[in-house]
Amino acid sequence: MNQTPDPTKSDATIGIDVGGTGVRAVAVLADGQRAGKVHRAPLKSRERSEVLGRIVDVVAQATAEVSGTVAGIGVGLPAFLELPEGIVRLAPNLPELNGWKAAEELETALRCPVAVENDANAAAFGEHWLGVGAGRDPFLLLTLGTGVGGGIVLNGEVLHGRRGMAAELGHITVYPDGAPCGCGARGCLEAHASATAIVRMFMEETARMEEAAFREVYGPREDVTAQALAELAARGDTPAFTAFARAGTALGIAVGTLVHVFDPAAVALGGNVAAAWDLLFPSLWEELLARASLSLRDGFALLPASLGSDAGAVGAAGLAWRRVQTA
Numbered sequence: 001m002n003q004t005p006d007p008t009k010s011d012a013t014i015g016i017d018v019g020g021t022g023v024r025a026v027a028v029l030a031d032g033q034r035a036g037k038v039h040r041a042p043l044k045s046r047e048r049s050e051v052l053g054r055i056v057d058v059v060a061q062a063t064a065e066v067s068g069t070v071a072g073i074g075v076g077l078p079a080f081l082e083l084p085e086g087i088v089r090l091a092p093n094l095p096e097l098n099g100w101k102a103a104e105e106l107e108t109a110l111r112c113p114v115a116v117e118n119d120a121n122a123a124a125f126g127e128h129w130l131g132v133g134a135g136r137d138p139f140l141l142l143t144l145g146t147g148v149g150g151g152i153v154l155n156g157e158v159l160h161g162r163r164g165m166a167a168e169l170g171h172i173t174v175y176p177d178g179a180p181c182g183c184g185a186r187g188c189l190e191a192h193a194s195a196t197a198i199v200r201m202f203m204e205e206t207a208r209m210e211e212a213a214f215r216e217v218y219g220p221r222e223d224v225t226a227q228a229l230a231e232l233a234a235r236g237d238t239p240a241f242t243a244f245a246r247a248g249t250a251l252g253i254a255v256g257t258l259v260h261v262f263d264p265a266a267v268a269l270g271g272n273v274a275a276a277w278d279l280l281f282p283s284l285w286e287e288l289l290a291r292a293s294l295s296l297r298d299g300f301a302l303l304p305a306s307l308g309s310d311a312g313a314v315g316a317a318g319l320a321w322r323r324v325q326t327a
């Protein structure tokens with residue numbers, strides 16, 4: 001495995017994306033062409049040995065499709081990492097990984113150079129390499145799912161900050177006295193623009209409805225999802241529409257701040273919630289124009305991400321190429 005890669009051959013790196021419920025992998029050639037399909041393995045438990053075992057499984061499956069050498073492996077983890085050592089400081093959805101010397105143990109298990117990265121950073125790198133961010137620098141990605149993640153690519157590199165904790169864009173304050181956030185603070189973007197937040201805001205919008213009337217229209221409260229609300233909003237349901245519009249406003253405030261700091265060429269929105277682009281965009285753009293109109297001239301782009309749920313794995317493969325090419 002561990003040979004010098006020759007980009008003119010069919011050598012590939014393998015990118016891994018570790019999520020809270022499963023692991024996915026894809027092999028990618030140096031020119032960005034995929035060398036095989038995306039392999040997935042669900043996590044049967046959240047133990048460290050299970051995560052490592054499933055990573056080894058999907059690497060074996062992806063390796064079988066590579067006709068040349070596997071030059072390196074990139075792993076995106078849903079965690080705050082300490083870099084450059086590659087140690088998991090905090091993995092909110094996979095707490096068994098806390099304290100894991102991920103880079104070191106993965107290199108031993110996979111017998112290959114390994115680059116570890118925060119999953120949202122890996123997705124941003126992927127979108128910048130092969131997706132909507134190609135040729136756009138600085139490039140910022142916000143991933144809107146259960147939480148809100150972020151990644152920043154600056155001069156072609158993931159922005160890590162001092163110890164790898166940069167670009168936690170979900171925890172930018174948008175409302176100083178806003179809703180409580182999982183991080184312990186209040187009014188974070190995540191608390192006003194995640195899927196969880198959209199459901200909460202919908203409940204606020206419908207708080208005055210009689211319970212029976214609510215159930216007749218929307219079903220049991222506990223079954224309401226952001227995805228279902230997106231469908232309702234698109235069909236003209238006012239409370240659902242308002243919940244998305246409020247999320248768009250919060251995003252506009254956050255993106256306005258980011259535009260002032262980075263003067264980016266593009267900001268992209270990814271993740272499941274971003275599929276409701278048409279619902280988020282009007283209030284987002286209105287708020288952004290009100291806060292940062294000067295910076296939006298001359299080609300700034302606000303765009304939906306284009307790699308979907310593969311962005312993290314593709315980006316991890318790109319980071320592995322970066323690692324072996326600069327080693």
Ligand SMILES: [Zn+2]
Nearest residue numbers: 171181183188
């Ligand atoms: Zn927060």
